[in-house]
Amino acid sequence: MDAEEIEAGRSRWQARFDGAVKRGSEFRTLSGLDVEPVYGPGGDDPRMARIGWPGEYPFTRGLHATGYRGRTWTIRQFAGFGNARQTNERYKMILGAGGGGLSVAFDMPTLMGRDSDDPRSLGEVGHCGVAIDSALDMDLLFDGIPLGDITTSMTISGPAVPIFCMYVVAAERQGVPAGKLNGTLQTDIFKEYIAQKEWLFAPEPHLRLIGDLMEFCAAGVPAYKPLSVSGYHIREAGSTAAQELAFTLADGFGYVELGLSRGLDVDAFAPGLSFFFDAHIDFFEEIAKFRAARRIWARWLRDVYGARTDRAQWLRFHTQTAGVSLTAQQPHNNVVRTTVEALAAVLGGTNSLHTNALDEVLALPSEKAAEIALRTQQVIMEETEVVNVADPLGGSWYVEALTDRLEAEAEAIFAKIRDMGRDGSMTSGILRGIEDGWFTSEIAEAAFDYQRKLEKGEKRIVGVNRHTASVDEPLEILRVGHEVEREQNRVLAARRAERDQGAVDGALAAMVQVARGEGNLVPPMLDAVRAEATLGEICDALRGEWGVYSEPARF
Numbered sequence: 001m002d003a004e005e006i007e008a009g010r011s012r013w014q015a016r017f018d019g020a021v022k023r024g025s026e027f028r029t030l031s032g033l034d035v036e037p038v039y040g041p042g043g044d045d046p047r048m049a050r051i052g053w054p055g056e057y058p059f060t061r062g063l064h065a066t067g068y069r070g071r072t073w074t075i076r077q078f079a080g081f082g083n084a085r086q087t088n089e090r091y092k093m094i095l096g097a098g099g100g101g102l103s104v105a106f107d108m109p110t111l112m113g114r115d116s117d118d119p120r121s122l123g124e125v126g127h128c129g130v131a132i133d134s135a136l137d138m139d140l141l142f143d144g145i146p147l148g149d150i151t152t153s154m155t156i157s158g159p160a161v162p163i164f165c166m167y168v169v170a171a172e173r174q175g176v177p178a179g180k181l182n183g184t185l186q187t188d189i190f191k192e193y194i195a196q197k198e199w200l201f202a203p204e205p206h207l208r209l210i211g212d213l214m215e216f217c218a219a220g221v222p223a224y225k226p227l228s229v230s231g232y233h234i235r236e237a238g239s240t241a242a243q244e245l246a247f248t249l250a251d252g253f254g255y256v257e258l259g260l261s262r263g264l265d266v267d268a269f270a271p272g273l274s275f276f277f278d279a280h281i282d283f284f285e286e287i288a289k290f291r292a293a294r295r296i297w298a299r300w301l302r303d304v305y306g307a308r309t310d311r312a313q314w315l316r317f318h319t320q321t322a323g324v325s326l327t328a329q330q331p332h333n334n335v336v337r338t339t340v341e342a343l344a345a346v347l348g349g350t351n352s353l354h355t356n357a358l359d360e361v362l363a364l365p366s367e368k369a370a371e372i373a374l375r376t377q378q379v380i381m382e383e384t385e386v387v388n389v390a391d392p393l394g395g396s397w398y399v400e401a402l403t404d405r406l407e408a409e410a411e412a413i414f415a416k417i418r419d420m421g422r423d424g425s426m427t428s429g430i431l432r433g434i435e436d437g438w439f440t441s442e443i444a445e446a447a448f449d450y451q452r453k454l455e456k457g458e459k460r461i462v463g464v465n466r467h468t469a470s471v472d473e474p475l476e477i478l479r480v481g482h483e484v485e486r487e488q489n490r491v492l493a494a495r496r497a498e499r500d501q502g503a504v505d506g507a508l509a510a511m512v513q514v515a516r517g518e519g520n521l522v523p524p525m526l527d528a529v530r531a532e533a534t535l536g537e538i539c540d541a542l543r544g545e546w547g548v549y550s551e552p553a554r555f
């Protein structure tokens with residue numbers, strides 16, 4: 001790109017910047033030097049066609065001309081344990097301490113669409129997240145938290161749609177219509193088959209449910225993001241950065257194809273697709289990964305899927321620091337790891353961020369550890385001045401080269417996935433890759449390779465294979481007692497006794513009727529939830545219709 005074109009780009013950026021709302025008017029270094037909102041080349045730079053300016057295609061440098069001068073990222077700490085009341089208290093603590101949004105962690109029975117009193121739930125209720133059995137639990141979870149004023153993320157994929165319905169019903173009971181809700185539901189079933197392994201049904205009925213949800217939200221809940229396409233679980237299962245990038249974006253393309261196959265307008269539904277990435281410990285590689293992700297997504301959405309609006313081309317993402325990088329040995333050092341990873345996410349332009357607690361490798365975070373994790377973000381946001389300049393590493397020879405390299409790696413993987421399918425679509429390739437165990441074995445190979453390097457000492461972790469002597473004291477960790485399960489089951493039994501069983505049975509039967517045919521499942525599911533049908537009952541009714549899915553055994 002020649003100097004004239006670069007100057008034209010700079011003027012477009014300037015006009016956008018001037019017209020946008022900023023958080024302040026003076027942005028300086030700690031010692032008082034004025035800083036520009038963005039930096040670019042002084043003259044000719046052939047890389048500029050790929051890099052561009054913040055706020056314009058291909059969005060390598062961020063979605064907004066103002067970067068974090070317009071708005072800083074959302075501090076969104078993932079939290080949930082015990083019952084809805086206990087978690088509600090933690091949310092109030094997070095919001096009181098400056099958290100900007102909420103993020104619900106559900107317990108294992110809920111994630112698998114089982115009630116707390118299901119025999120399979122024994123010993124798991126409230127352990128890795130909060131137990132939610134019915135809309136009444138959702139009411140308690142957000143008691144005193146106005147759902148019309150806050151964005152809430154809910155991390156659940158197998159039973160995402162019934163949980164969404166409970167959220168909508170809890171909002172209705174607060175007097176907030178569905179159309180006013182803003183937030184995110186994970187829903188990403190591809191990554192369940194690929195990495196996390198928490199599905200309910202075979203891919204086909206799951207994709208039908210997701211299509212129903214996309215359709216429902218595009219029509220009536222416009223600000224809501226019904227899908228958060230996740231690379232986090234893929235990376236945490238052991239993938240490389242390039243695999244995380246490529247598998248996640250490929251999954252995203254699969255959901256775009258799903259929307260298109262339902263006859264939806266890409267400019268209407270694509271803004272509802274958001275992303276979720278891992279921020280691992282290799283600082284520059286992670287920054288490059290985030291920048292490459294935005295660029296690839298914008299290009300594919302525009303050139304392959306025909307999106308015309310910026311919002312449909314935007315890749316918005318949440319980041320969580322890498323759980324797998326934390327160590328049980330010398331756990332206080334985890335604060336340092338998390339800080340470095342969080343800074344990478346911020347320099348990569350994350351829209352929302354969770355910082356892990358130092359004890360998360362041992363248990364769910366204690367209140368003190370959760371506070372330190374939150375304060376870590378606040379130190380970065382308030383003290384370091386990194387929020388003054390958009391994409392501050394843009395133009396770095398190293399970061400730009402890594403961004404290009406990751407993009408090229410991802411493109412090669414996309415081609416492989418497409419080739420695996422029957423019809424050249426990404427969806428067909430993904431489904432084939434799932435069926436053949438291709439994704440799982442690619443990730444396993446990468447994880448094995450890393451582990452071998454760690455054991456040979458080629459990769460180093462402080463406290464694990466380097467600098468192991470320590471004056472560690474045991475940490476006090478959060479324990480969820482079994483009385484939580486007993487109490488949850490007592491309350492559930494009482495609710496079942498009090499509700500109108502005829503209404504529940506009728507609503508479930510109506511929902512099954514739609515499941516058997518072709519209508520949208522969200523409205524009848526909402527009715528079942530309003531009648532106080534439980535999560536397990538709703539999912540069991542669908543299991544009765546669609547069966548369950550078992551992964552083909554592979555050696």
Ligand SMILES: C[C@H](C(=O)O)C(=O)SCCNC(=O)CCNC(=O)[C@H](O)C(C)(C)COP(=O)(O)OP(=O)(O)OC[C@H]1O[C@@H](n2cnc3c(N)ncnc32)[C@H](O)[C@@H]1OP(=O)(O)O
Pocket residue numbers: 020064065066067068069070071072074076078101103151153155183184186223225228232274275276316317318320351352
């Ligand atoms: C590991 C664990 C497990 O499985 O156990 C998990 O999965 S935990 C998984 C946890 N997952 C999550 O927490 C997912 C969180 N995801 C999200 O919150 C969303 O999907 C998100 C990534 C799009 C972030 O949404 P958000 O509301 O926090 O932030 P946004 O970036 O959308 O910003 C909010 C509004 O401010 C606007 N805005 C932002 N920055 C600017 C700026 N500089 N100038 C002008 N406007 C701006 C945005 O356009 C938007 O408005 P407008 O809307 O009008 O455009």
